[in-house]
Amino acid sequence: MKYVIVGTGNISHTYLQALQALPASEAVGFISRSKTTEATPGALPYWPTLAAVDRPYDAVIVTTPNGLHHHSAIEAARLGKHILVEKPLDISQAAMDAMISAAQQHHVTLAVSYQRRTNPDNQAIKALLEQNAFGRIYAADLSCRFWRDEAYYASADYRGGYAIDGGGVFMQQASHNIDNYVWLFGLPESLQGELDTFAHQIEAEDHGAVVLRYANGMIGTLVASTCARPGYPPRLEVSSEKGTFTLLNDCISEWYIDGIDNPASSVPPAPDGGASTPNVSDSSRHEAIITDFEQAINQGTTPLADGSDARRATELILRIYHCRAREV
Template identity: 60%
Template structure:
């Protein structure tokens, strides 16, 4: 598959490295409004808009600020190109619907890079949840206490803004973990939340907490922060009638479930935690997402993270922000 990168920030380098490990795929060009090329591919052909790309290509990878994802997705769909976008799908309900409608009308695949779903332990847990192996689950507590210094927010005018990022750690840093949470437990019936800005001079929150109530009675909590210095691993604690398990950065770290041996994978950790850095240096999980995306296109099947599923993640975050 031949790709065009839309956006040339740090995440573009991640995709260049990941695609470089796929023998039959390549990045043939990039789109940058500023004309800046990815730092690891200074000679990559570059244009100011997708319409200006004359090199044949099959799909785009969108790595622009969150609030701009829909613009590139709709344009790519009109050109008949498949779309893989960085998380989140977008930050507004109407723009997400526009992306989904445009890609459906054009008959192209639209996928989202919530790559934590490909972690081996998460895949195992998802299967156990589907088998109802834990019995009744009554509590699931997700803690995403990360740290970002001011230099991070100063690195782009859109960072820490409602228009660009669409929110603080709930929408930007913890949405990967929230996506996995939803993948496991589904959408809650009720959401109550509190959030504020404590450390950084930004317009969005840098710390908050949400209380989730499910129709089956389960009570969940989500804490998301970029103010928790020095940054801690993302932690999920699940309590059920058969016991308790804990994951740290998507790996099972504690297991006390009656009748089920600890299924923790022996595979090396991949895509580490984002406790104190936005950089992604391990591309294994992005490689997984790319392989799945290409297989979905080839086999004409939904990708692992399809747009409708990813839309639910943004929907929950909007409800946490009180945007019903």
């Protein structure tokens, strides 16, 4: 498939790298209102809008700031182009509804790059949960203790604000991990939490802790931070009727489950995984999500993280922002 990448920020380089690694995929250019040809990643052509693109393409990859995703996605749908959106889908219920509706109306595929779902260990845990192999799940505790310096937030006016970024660490840095959590366990029945801003000069939170209560009785916790210098790999600890296991940066690191062999793959955890920097040097998981996206389109199936399913991560984050210290 041929792609136009909307946006030329840091993450667009990762998508370009991923497309270059896939022999049947190709980036034909970028949408940018500010870049020159020389400054465009890969020195590919650029256009100010999708309507101005003058060469054939099949799909767009949206890499603009969070709160702008719906603009490009809806425009692409109206042009009959498939849409892969960098996480999150968007930052409001209304924007997400409009994106999903536009994709359905124009019969195009809408997916989100929640590429942690492609990790073999996450997929193994998902399959076991669907089989009820662990029995009753008692607790699922997710820790996203990351670090971002002040220079990161100062690099763009919108960073760490609500209008464009959609919030702080929960909407931005921990969004991938929260999506994986919701993918595994679903949405809670109720929640309560505390958020605050400690180490950075930003509008939104840079640290928070939330307790989740599920209809089946499970108690979950989410801790997300960009104050935890130097930054630590995300960690998910699960306690169940059959025992306990731990995922460290999406790879099984501890397994004490009765009667079930450890399904850990031989793939070691990535050394950083976004814990201390926004830069993504390894594009392999983006390659996997693009491959899944193309297979879904070609086979008429649902992608791994389609728009309707991927929106649940934003739904949970918005509930967290509205709860603060009261139950909702």
